[in-house]
Amino acid sequence: xxxxxxxxxxxxxxxxxxxxxxxxxxxxxxxxxxxxxxxxxxxxxxxxxxxxxxxxxxxxxxxxxxxxxxxxxxxxxxxxxxxxxxxxxxxxxxxxxxxxxxxxxxxxxxxx
Amino acid sequence: xxxxxxxxxxxxxxxxxxxxxxxxxxxxxxxxxxxxxxxxxxxxxxxxxxxxxxxxxxxxxxxxxxxxxxxxxxxxxxxxxxxxxxxxxxxxxxxxxxxxxxxxxxxxxxx
Numbered sequence: 328x329x330x331x332x333x334x335x336x337x338x339x340x341x342x343x344x345x346x347x348x349x350x351x352x353x354x355x356x357x358x359x360x361x362x363x364x365x366x367x368x369x370x371x372x373x374x375x376x377x378x379x380x381x382x383x384x385x386x387x388x389x390x391x392x393x394x395x396x397x398x399x400x401x402x403x404x405x406x407x408x409x410x411x412x413x414x415x416x417x418x419x420x421x422x423x424x425x426x427x428x429x430x431x432x433x434x435x436x437x438x439x
Numbered sequence: 440x441x442x443x444x445x446x447x448x449x450x451x452x453x454x455x456x457x458x459x460x461x462x463x464x465x466x467x468x469x470x471x472x473x474x475x476x477x478x479x480x481x482x483x484x485x486x487x488x489x490x491x492x493x494x495x496x497x498x499x500x501x502x503x504x505x506x507x508x509x510x511x512x513x514x515x516x517x518x519x520x521x522x523x524x525x526x527x528x529x530x531x532x533x534x535x536x537x538x539x540x541x542x543x544x545x546x547x548x549x550x
Binding site: 331362367368369370372417419427428429430431432433435 | 472474479480481482483484487527529538540541542543
């Protein structure tokens with residue numbers, strides 16, 4: 328069964344910590360995405376990547392960076408975690424020119 | 440950023456009832472997807488529609504893409520408790536697979 332795997336389901340971090348969220352897909356998809364989901368705001372795109380070592384800013388990239396050293400792995404980095412980054416983080420992947428994402432199960436991050 | 444409006448925001452119905460959820464925009468889309476998300480999980484893709492006027496069926500779920508490719512609807516026949524969840528529409532523009540999501544319709548089906 329093809330899947331997108333996020334390394335942690337729940338994380339609690341302290342303000343100011345550097346946080347790494349890992350995402351791995353086994354479908355050989357070119358495209359990978361990081362979203363955050365907040366009540367009343369829906370899914371908002373943070374960063375995306377269409378190829379290895381390539382990255383593009385989404386709608387809300389401030390406070391985040393990403394890394395894609397291998398095709399199957401896309402990492403989201405919170406350089407200095409803040410309480411307003413408490414959220415559900417969702418990783419997704421897709422094939423080029425084919426509609427629809429495959430999502431991971433999400434990481435619920437709490438910054439205290 | 441395109442705006443996708445979903446209605447209603449919340450829906451609570453009895454098992455066996457029918458319902459329709461709407462997704463509307465002023466923009467034209469190249470494709471539109473519907474997802475269902477259960478609490479604590481990621482969204483799961485239900486369907487992709489591409490052609491204006493297209494209708495797709497998935498068991499008791501019927502999806503329609505508007506003729507002008509600006510809107511879509513999801514109709515559920517004889518809802519069951521297993522249909523409970525957050526229904527999200529998402530639309531794609533351009534050739535880069537950048538997707539805009541609606542804010543969702545939260546459906547509760549009461550046994």
